[in-house]
Amino acid sequence: MRLATRAxxxxxxxxxxxxxxxxxxxxxxxxxxxxxxxxxxxxxxQPQLEALAVQLEDGAGERLDEATxxxxxxxxxxxxxxxxxxxxxxLMQIAxxxxxxxxxxxxxYQGMSDRFLGPREDVAFLxxxxxxxxxxxxxxIVDAVPMGVSPAEAMQHIRLVVQINDWSLRAYAVPEMxxxxxxxxxxxxxxxxxxxxxxxxLGASWQDGRVCLDLQIDWNDERFxxxxxxxxxxxxxxxxxxxxxxxxxxxxxxxxxxxVANRDYAEVGSSCISERRAIEIIAxxxxxTGFMHxxxxxxxxACTAEGASPFGAIDxxxxxxxx
Amino acid sequence: MRLATRAxxxxxxxxxxxxxxxxxxxxxxxxxxxxxxxxxxxxxxQPQLEALAVQLEDGAGERLDEATxxxxxxxxxxxxxxxxxxxxxxLMQIAxxxxxxxxxxxxxYQGMSDRFLGPREDVAFLxxxxxxxxxxxxxxIVDAVPMGVSPAEAMQHIRLVVQINDWSLRAYAVPEMxxxxxxxxxxxxxxxxxxxxxxxxLGASWQDGRVCLDLQIDWNDERFxxxxxxxxxxxxxxxxxxxxxxxxxxxxxxxxxxxVANRDYAEVGSSCISERRAIEIIAxxxxxTGFMHxxxxxxxxACTAEGASPFGAIDxxxxxxxx
Numbered sequence: 001m002r003l004a005t006r007a008x009x010x011x012x013x014x015x016x017x018x019x020x021x022x023x024x025x026x027x028x029x030x031x032x033x034x035x036x037x038x039x040x041x042x043x044x045x046q047p048q049l050e051a052l053a054v055q056l057e058d059g060a061g062e063r064l065d066e067a068t069x070x071x072x073x074x075x076x077x078x079x080x081x082x083x084x085x086x087x088x089x090x091l092m093q094i095a096x097x098x099x100x101x102x103x104x105x106x107x108x109y110q111g112m113s114d115r116f117l118g119p120r121e122d123v124a125f126l127x128x129x130x131x132x133x134x135x136x137x138x139x140x141i142v143d144a145v146p147m148g149v150s151p152a153e154a155m156q157h158i159r160l161v162v163q164i165n166d167w168s169l170r171a172y173a174v175p176e177m178x179x180x181x182x183x184x185x186x187x188x189x190x191x192x193x194x195x196x197x198x199x200x201x202l203g204a205s206w207q208d209g210r211v212c213l214d215l216q217i218d219w220n221d222e223r224f225x226x227x228x229x230x231x232x233x234x235x236x237x238x239x240x241x242x243x244x245x246x247x248x249x250x251x252x253x254x255x256x257x258x259x260v261a262n263r264d265y266a267e268v269g270s271s272c273i274s275e276r277r278a279i280e281i282i283a284x285x286x287x288x289t290g291f292m293h294x295x296x297x298x299x300x301x302a303c304t305a306e307g308a309s310p311f312g313a314i315d316x317x318x319x320x321x322x323x
Numbered sequence: 324m325r326l327a328t329r330a331x332x333x334x335x336x337x338x339x340x341x342x343x344x345x346x347x348x349x350x351x352x353x354x355x356x357x358x359x360x361x362x363x364x365x366x367x368x369q370p371q372l373e374a375l376a377v378q379l380e381d382g383a384g385e386r387l388d389e390a391t392x393x394x395x396x397x398x399x400x401x402x403x404x405x406x407x408x409x410x411x412x413x414l415m416q417i418a419x420x421x422x423x424x425x426x427x428x429x430x431x432y433q434g435m436s437d438r439f440l441g442p443r444e445d446v447a448f449l450x451x452x453x454x455x456x457x458x459x460x461x462x463x464i465v466d467a468v469p470m471g472v473s474p475a476e477a478m479q480h481i482r483l484v485v486q487i488n489d490w491s492l493r494a495y496a497v498p499e500m501x502x503x504x505x506x507x508x509x510x511x512x513x514x515x516x517x518x519x520x521x522x523x524x525l526g527a528s529w530q531d532g533r534v535c536l537d538l539q540i541d542w543n544d545e546r547f548x549x550x551x552x553x554x555x556x557x558x559x560x561x562x563x564x565x566x567x568x569x570x571x572x573x574x575x576x577x578x579x580x581x582x583v584a585n586r587d588y589a590e591v592g593s594s595c596i597s598e599r600r601a602i603e604i605i606a607x608x609x610x611x612t613g614f615m616h617x618x619x620x621x622x623x624x625a626c627t628a629e630g631a632s633p634f635g636a637i638d639x640x641x642x643x644x645x646x
Contacts, residue, residue, distance in 0.1 A: 075400065077437035080507065098503065109504040110433040114400035114573035126471050130569060147644060148449050169569055180421065181432040182505020184403065188570045246453060246492055247511045250437035321470060 001046075001053050001198045002310070003160065005035055007070040007118065012036055016064070017052040018195060022312065024061035026052045035073045035141075035196065040251040042143045042159055066312065071116035072162060072196035073141060076252040079113035079190070081137070081166060082106050082239045083258030084232040087265060088275055095278035095287075096174045106234050106242050109182040111166075113254065117191040119314045123167060124321035125188070125294075131170030132292035132318055134219070136271035136300050138211040138229050139164045139256040140236045141196065145249035151209075154240035157249075161202060161211060163193035163302050163311035164256055170274055170291060190256075193300065193311035202310060209235025213302040213310075215260045217271055220296055224276075225269030227262040229302075294320045324369075324376050324521045325633070326483065328358055330393040330441065335359055339387070340375040341518060345635065347384035349375045358396045358464075358519065363574040365466045365482055389635065394439035395485060395519035396464060399575040402436035402513070404460070404489060405429050405562045406581035407555040410588060411598055418601035418610075419497050429557050429565050432505040434489075436577070440514040442637045446490060447644035448511070448617075454493030455615040455641055457542075459594035459623050461534040461552050462487045462579040463559045464519065468572035474532075477563035480572075484525060484534060486516035486625050486634035487579055493597055493614060513579075516623065516634035525633060532558025536625040536633075538583045540594055543619055547599075548592030550585040552625075617643045 004025065005013035012034035016025040028049060032038045038045035055061070083089055084106055092098075117123060125132055141160040149157070172185035199206045205213050211229035218224060234242075239255050260271045270276045277287035292298070301313040327348065328336035335357035339348040351372060355361045361368035378384070406412055407429055415421075440446060448455055464483040472480070495508035522529045528536050534552035541547060557565075562578050583594045593599045600610035615621070624636040 077398065077400065078435065083504070105498065105502070107502050107504050108507050110435070110507060112401065112433070112570055114576075115571075126569070172569070175428065177503030179428070179430050180500030180503060180505070181406070181430050182503070184431050184433060184566060184570075185428075185568045243507060246449070246495070246508045247435055248438075253437075 001050060002201060003035060003049065003072055003196045004194050005070045005072050005074060006068050011075055013070045013074050017049050017056060018064055019056040019061060022195070023064055024056055025064040026056055026061045028052065036076060036252045039141060039143055039159060066194060067120065069194040070118040071192035072194065073116065073192070073252065073254065075115055076113045076254055077250045078253040079111045080108055080243050080253065081111050081256035081258060082108045084234050084239060085258055085261040086233045087231065087263050088259045088261035091261065091275045091278040094281055095274045096177065098174065098177060106239055107258070108239065108243060111183065111187045112189055115189045117189050119191060119194045119312065120316060121191065122317050122319045123191065124319050126321045128293055129171060133168045133170050133273045134217070134292070134298045135166040135168055135259045136215045136217050136225070137164040137166050137256045137259060138162070139254050140240070141252060141254050142240055142249055144251040145240060145244045145253070147244055147246060147248045149241055149244050151237045151241040154244065155209060155237035157240060158199060158209070158236055160196040161199055161206070162196045162254070163215070163300065163314070165191040165298065165300055165314050166256060167191065168272070191314050191316060193314045195310065195312045197310050205304060209237040211302070213304060215271060215300060215302045218299040223269070225271050227260045227265070227268045227271050229257065229260050231262050232257055292318050294318055324373060324524060326358060326372065326395055326519045327517050328393045328395050328397060329391050334398055336393045336397050340372050340379060341387055342379040342384060345518070346387055347379055348387040349379055349384045351375065359399060359575045362464060362466055362482060389517060390443065392517040393441040394515035395517065396439065396515070396575065396577065398438055399436045399577055400573045401576040402434045403431055403566050403576065404434050404579035404581060405431045407557050407562060408581055408584040409556045410554065410586050411582045411584035414584065414598045414601040417604055418597045419500065421497065421500060429562055430581070431562070431566060434506065434510045435512055438512045440512050442514060442517045442635065442639070444514065444639060445642045446514065446639050447642050449644045451616055452494060456491045456493050456596045457540070457621045458489040458491055458582045459538045459540050459548070460487040460489050460579045460582060461485070462577050463563070464575060464577050465563055465572055467574040468563060468567045468576070470567055470569060470571045472564055472567050474560045474564040477567065478532060478560035480563060481522060481532070481559055483519040484522055484529070485519045485577065486538070486623065486637070488514040488621065488623055488637050489579060490514065491595070514637050514639060516637045518633065518635045520633050528627060532560040534625070536627060538594060538623060538625045541622040546592070548594050550583045550588070550591045550594050552580065552583050554585050555580055615641050617641055
């Protein structure tokens with residue numbers, strides 16, 4: 001099943017079910033006004049949404065206008081971002097010149113969840129000096145998860161899979177890491193690709209809690225990376241169980257993989273600029289690639305071997321925030 | 324003005340205006356069903372709530388039953404906790420045996436905001452081995468704050484002041500700090516004292532964005548500390564401006580002071596166990612005080628010199644979470 005959200009002037013938007021070919025949609029209706037309310041009562045919502053998906057495959061629905069789509073869940077009570085790709089963690093240690101991180105636990109910070117930007121929304125920053133960087137990630141949305149679940153139990157709470165651009169301001173990242181308190185200034189609002197899918201929709205590309213798809217990233221219309229999500233050192237179910245060690249996870253909690261990265265980065269490229277800079281430091285002793293400028297664009301799309309695009313594309317421009 | 328929230332089975336509860344003497348209340352009514360909705364439209368809500376406060380002083384209203392009160396804002400989109408008391412930061416460095424922290428910026432992490440516990444609610448943990456600790460703090464609730472505000476501008480967005488117990492699990496804190504990513508396991512849900520007050524309600528006790536009140540803390544009915552909030556190295560307006568450096572702050576964002584601590588800790592005691600342990604390490608080379616056990620209670624109340632209690636009391640018991 002594929003879900004999206006139409007911007008309607010309300011903070012949570014209007015929930016849509018999208019046809020398998022991505023061309024048509026049906027509004028979920030007043031009983032399921034938005035994705036957050038649906039995920040809060042998923043046992044009841046899921047069959048209603050599946051019934052609409054059947055109607056769509058029977059030809060019902062209206063044309064889906066991608067330009068009207070917000071993030072599939074425009075806000076949530078909780079966003080926890082992991083860093084589960086060991087290749088990325090190793091390279092970032094070089095980029096940031098930091099100590100080796102504790103390898104025992106999955107890394108995770110809590111980020112801003114009151115607003116997720118839509119897939120085509122301009123992304124506004126006050127200045128370029130922050131070191132504007134994209135981070136291509138996958139993520140999951142869970143229903144209510146009780147404290148202390150096992151990874152196997154956590155897997156049953158993964159209701160939707162999403163694709164995320166976790167915008168980062170690198171100039172703030174290292175000083176904030178040095179505090180030990182995590183990221184506030186370095187992590188403004190994320191963007192989310194238009195379609196949230198149930199794990200079954202990914203077929204063989206959903207394996208052991210990992211999204212085994214290439215994440216194609218283009219910066220200013222040039223291919224920057226196409227790393228595959230399969231190399232997570234822990235699966236999403238393990239990230240969910242980790243997050244729930246000492247807290248109940250509220251329904252609608254979104255949990256991210258961290259930047260997608262592969263061991264053969266020389267071949268597939270990177271999913272963020274900072275990681276490419278680390279690779280340049282390894283090769284040349286110094287970074288060559290600068291961060292983003294106002295007017296730059298970034299496009300992210302995860303594609304199957306057959307060319308299908310389960311999450312749709314993030315395609316955004318970085319702009320100067322008006323005072 | 325003094326506001327509280329009555330538990331009514333809904334996640335946000337029912338907003339109440341409380342009389343100056345704390346004995347009576349009036350429901351804010353269906354136009355202002357809860358505090359989060361009021362803070363989202365404060366310009367409209369404030370005069371309506373003030374009119375109810377006038378009615379209360381004229382004798383209207385019903386008896387306030389403290390046992391029915393939830394946290395004044397039972398959930399929010401964002402909770403950012405600072406660490407603004409230098410004495411506490413210095414002592415925690417000894418307790419945790421960590422490096423001196425970057426002194427340039429106020430320390431801040433993003434914590435769990437989907438649930439704030441009520442002032443008399445039992446606080447459940449899976450086991451005692453987490454190192455259960457309380458942290459007495461003050462906090463503020465802001466309306467919508469645009470990215471890039473100055474501290475002076477930020478001051479105008481501070482609408483309410485609260486008193487918080489930021490529950491901490493110390494066994495997780497140091498490993499999580501070492502990741503640089505901040506606290507997930509070490510920081511479960513906070514508790515909040517029953518009354519949220521407008522800054523003017525604090526009179527001379529609100530100075531330069533600081534709550535200049537003694538925070539009296541009793542652990543198992545013995546006085547543990549009564550540090551005063553005036554020694555924040557930066558005021559709340561500066562914490563708000565810091566938080567808003569690269570993000571718009573959503574209305575209802577709650578920002579904490581961090582553990583209240585004073586230079587004369589030998590006299591006034593501490594607001595968390597971990598800090599007392601640091602003082603013991605300085606004195607004796609090792610900590611003597613253990614963390615909390617199931618069945619333990621903690622009471623926190625901020626009192627004026629005249630004995631008034633603007634926030635009311637947090638009075639809770641730690642219990643074992645049922646599987």
